[in-house]
Amino acid sequence: MNPDDNPFDRHIRDKMKNFTPDVSAGLWDKIEAGLARKTPDEAAMPVRRRTVSVAWRWAAAAVLLVGVLSYWASRPVPVIYLQGKTAAPMAETHAQPAGPVAASRPAGETASVMPGRTRTARALPRKVRSEPIPAATAPIQEVLPSEPAVKQTPAVQLPPAATPPSLRATPETGSSGSDIAEVPDLQPPVVLDDTAAEMLASAPRSNPFGVSQLLNFVVGTVDRREEKAVLFSSDSEGSIKIEFNLARNRSRK
Amino acid sequence: MEQTVALDHLYEGCKANDPRAQEMLYRKLASGMLGVCMRYVRTTAEAEDVLQAGFIKVFTQIESFRGEGSFEGWIRRVMINTAIETYRKNGRSVQVMELSEVTDAPQEAAVIDALACEDLLAMIRLLPDGYRAVFNLYAIEGYSHKEIAELLEISEGASKSQLSRARNWLKERIKQIKAYESR
Structure with missing residues (x-):
């Protein structure tokens, strides 16, 4: 009670002392429902355990996100990939003897499997390719049969005005060279020029910001011990390897 | 005495979450x-x-009652604190009014006695928020100005000012009722 008890205050206090209004009937049910929501088990739940669990959930989500984004960013481009890979099989095809096949196929296809011509075209710059190549006749003589069946192929029947200089007949030196001279020098579509080939060859194999490094970084933010539970690595072909350190977990138990 | 004993029993039961x-x-x-x-x-x-x-707080935080004073008084304080918290959550702030000259109105005891509790309560509830809280805490609950200042986060001077204003406001209303009834 305050020392300076005002008579006015005292009158009001005395009047209000016995004021007991009626309470709504359903109020206790609301209080019971409110008490049921605040269960003691919920309050007693260890905070640290929940925190670790949440951290691992976030780490898993981050790993998944980084993986998907990295795969999407470094997905192979079909055109460039095919150009780089098809050059070798073509060379293998050239090494096989093409005698009977060359005789029965059209002139364009026959020219594309000639090993001597392919090598020459790759070594020369593009501006030189438009000129006739006299040195290419020797390998042709070795590979192709000497029968004049090639002379009647559809390529020979093309009108001269529509034929570009690079497809015109090459000057012949041998006896059977006149039969092959009318075969057009078609450029293989899969052969790269020197600059593109060098760029492909010198492309970096390992990326310091690669997928495996990013995944290891994410795991390292959660698992700060020296021996990580999960370790990611990638090989030279770009495959990702996942290693689980089970021995570490066993020794921990 | 019987009620005190019963409350003690109920306290033990509530502590055991019964x-x-x-x-x-x-x-x-x-x-x-x-x-x-x-x-x-x-x-x-x-x-x-x-x-x-307030009752949910009483039942969930009953451990914080240390036996100092009566259990009913502790529950009453919990209710008052809950009311003040609600008052703050609703964005209301205690208005700090400058202290003006307070003129003591004549005692209105007879008028107050004639009023029903509900009418008096209606008058108190018509007070501005700041006035009402300070008047209730000081005049009815018996808090000191220092306690009120801490609870409402205002200065002691502001608490005194609010109390004076509240008293004058209530006396003015009672005077109006008296004048109305004397017609």
Whole structure:
């Protein structure tokens, strides 16, 4: 009670002392429902355990996100990939003897499997390719049969005005060279020029910001011990390897 | 004495989280505590919300009652604190008014006695928020200005000012009622 008890205050206090209004009937049910929501088990739940669990959930989500984004960013481009890979099989095809096949196929296809011509075209710059190549006749003589069946192929029947200089007949030196001279020098579509080939060859194999490094970084933010539970690595072909350190977990138990 | 003993028993039951003891305590004190809550808010619905939140606090934080003073007094304080918290959550702030000259009106005891509790309560609830809280805490609950200043986060001078203004405001209303009845 305050020392300076005002008579006015005292009158009001005395009047209000016995004021007991009626309470709504359903109020206790609301209080019971409110008490049921605040269960003691919920309050007693260890905070640290929940925190670790949440951290691992976030780490898993981050790993998944980084993986998907990295795969999407470094997905192979079909055109460039095919150009780089098809050059070798073509060379293998050239090494096989093409005698009977060359005789029965059209002139364009026959020219594309000639090993001597392919090598020459790759070594020369593009501006030189438009000129006739006299040195290419020797390998042709070795590979192709000497029968004049090639002379009647559809390529020979093309009108001269529509034929570009690079497809015109090459000057012949041998006896059977006149039969092959009318075969057009078609450029293989899969052969790269020197600059593109060098760029492909010198492309970096390992990326310091690669997928495996990013995944290891994410795991390292959660698992700060020296021996990580999960370790990611990638090989030279770009495959990702996942290693689980089970021995570490066993020794921990 | 019988009620004190019963409250002690109920306290032990509530401490043991016994639902029957909790309900009995509620039945015993709900009406009086609603009367307390109604003085701090403007509507009965708001007062019942405060009462509900206050009883949930009583049952979930009963460990914080250290046996200093009566159990009923502790519950009453919980209700008042809950009402003040609600008052703050609703974005209301205690208005600090400058202290003006307070003229002591003639005692209106007779008029107050003639008024019904509900009418007096209606007058108190019509007070501005800041006035009402300070008047309830000081004049009815018996808090000191220092305690009120800490609870409402205002200065002691502001508490005194609010109290004077509240008294004058109530006396003015009582005078109007007296004048109306004398016609």
